[in-house]
Amino acid sequence: MTENFKPKITLFHCINAFDEAAELSLTDMDNCEMQTVKMACSSMVKDVFLLKAFEAGADGVVVLVCPESQCRYVEGNIRAKKRVAWVQNLLDEIGLDRRRLALGNMAAGDKAAAAQIINDVLKNLAELGPNPAV
Amino acid sequence: MIVGEQKPISEIKEIIAPYKKILILGCGTCVKTCFAGGEDEVAVLASALRLACKKDGKEIEIEEFTVERQCEDEFIREGAPAISRNEGVLSLACGAGVQALARRFVKIPILPGVNTTFIGVLEKQGVFTEECSGCGDCMLAIFGGICPFTRCAKKLLNGPCGGSQNGKCEVNPETDCAWQLIIERLKILGQMDNLRAYVPPKNWQTGLSGGPRKLVREDHII
Ligand code: SF4
Ligand code: SF4
Numbered sequence: 001m002t003e004n005f006k007p008k009i010t011l012f013h014c015i016n017a018f019d020e021a022a023e024l025s026l027t028d029m030d031n032c033e034m035q036t037v038k039m040a041c042s043s044m045v046k047d048v049f050l051l052k053a054f055e056a057g058a059d060g061v062v063v064l065v066c067p068e069s070q071c072r073y074v075e076g077n078i079r080a081k082k083r084v085a086w087v088q089n090l091l092d093e094i095g096l097d098r099r100r101l102a103l104g105n106m107a108a109g110d111k112a113a114a115a116q117i118i119n120d121v122l123k124n125l126a127e128l129g130p131n132p133a134v
Numbered sequence: 135m136i137v138g139e140q141k142p143i144s145e146i147k148e149i150i151a152p153y154k155k156i157l158i159l160g161c162g163t164c165v166k167t168c169f170a171g172g173e174d175e176v177a178v179l180a181s182a183l184r185l186a187c188k189k190d191g192k193e194i195e196i197e198e199f200t201v202e203r204q205c206e207d208e209f210i211r212e213g214a215p216a217i218s219r220n221e222g223v224l225s226l227a228c229g230a231g232v233q234a235l236a237r238r239f240v241k242i243p244i245l246p247g248v249n250t251t252f253i254g255v256l257e258k259q260g261v262f263t264e265e266c267s268g269c270g271d272c273m274l275a276i277f278g279g280i281c282p283f284t285r286c287a288k289k290l291l292n293g294p295c296g297g298s299q300n301g302k303c304e305v306n307p308e309t310d311c312a313w314q315l316i317i318e319r320l321k322i323l324g325q326m327d328n329l330r331a332y333v334p335p336k337n338w339q340t341g342l343s344g345g346p347r348k349l350v351r352e353d354h355i356i
Binding site: 051052055134 | 142143144174177178181182183184185186188189190
């Protein structure tokens with residue numbers, strides 16, 4: 001791991017899973033720099049946006065969505081899951097490593113669940129180091 | 135429509151390796167519908183390649199553009215300025231689109247980014263199936279609208295092989311037996327008599343085995 005490496009995380013989240021208070025509690029984490037992208041529904045996570053986050057310098061990307069079968073728009077989180085899996089394969093193919101990207105299901109406002117998902121990615125990043133494409 | 139899929143990134147990286155300025159040119163018709171080469175796929179591939187090249191320490195400029203149809207000169211023209219300011223073009227069109235570009239821009243390498251696969255239909259969102267082999271002598275009228283040349287693994291023209299099980303082909307149990315489908319459809323249409331007539335061996339000269347084909351419509355030529 002690179003010394004003094006403070007990972008940059010881009011967090012995509014659906015506004016139904018995640019309110020302002022939950023967002024504030026996470027953007028305050030002092031072991032990473034966090035940028036958030038709010039979406040009306042997680043189905044708006046397109047593959048190109050996830051890749052662009054890496055192009056913009058993110059070391060890791062986290063997508064937070066509602067629990068399966070609890071999407072307000074029925075299948076938004078399933079679409080998000082499939083797109084994240086697609087981009088994880090692309091990341092492996094280009095040598096960035098799929099572990100830089102994760103999707104987590106969380107009940108609305110469940111800060112602990114959100115923090116857990118982010119911490120899992122931070123653990124991966126501690127091993128992987130900074131984004132090698134920056 | 136023409137169905138194809140994007141080549142693996144590792145292969146695309148090799149294809150574009152000699153170039154420092156490359157245009158990824160999409161096509162907004164068939165390959166867009168099958169998620170291989172429309173505007174969205176151009177953007178994703180461009181982004182993935184930029185990341186891959188940066189990671190490998192390779193300098194490359196990637197421009198993105200999509201025309202409505204790459205197999206027609208009229209539409210290709212819109213891409214001319216972008217094509218001429220790049221060292222090479224990675225086309226995400228079908229093989230016809232790639233060749234139409236190569237014909238028009240003789241001095242610029244035109245490289246394929248898609249494996250053109252078949253003529254097919256969208257069976258349901260995200261699933262495409264092969265339906266026609268472009269044989270040049272369509273006989274769908276007698277087969278109830280289901281093509282045995284394309285959809286029967288043995289290309290049988292005079293009834294099933296007898297090996298199908300539960301409506302699935304014995305060659306590939308994932309595929310419906312074309313002859314089962316033909317018979318079911320002919321029953322619905324009340325046209326089972328179609329099967330009494332002997333269908334002679336296919337004259338493949340109207341297909342690709344007669345060499346590349348050309349269609350001329352004299353009434354449209356000035
Ligand atoms: S008979 Fe020939 S033209 Fe007709 S669907 Fe089959 S392959 Fe295509
Ligand atoms: S099982 Fe049906 S589709 Fe398969 S080879 Fe036999 S007749 Fe053709």
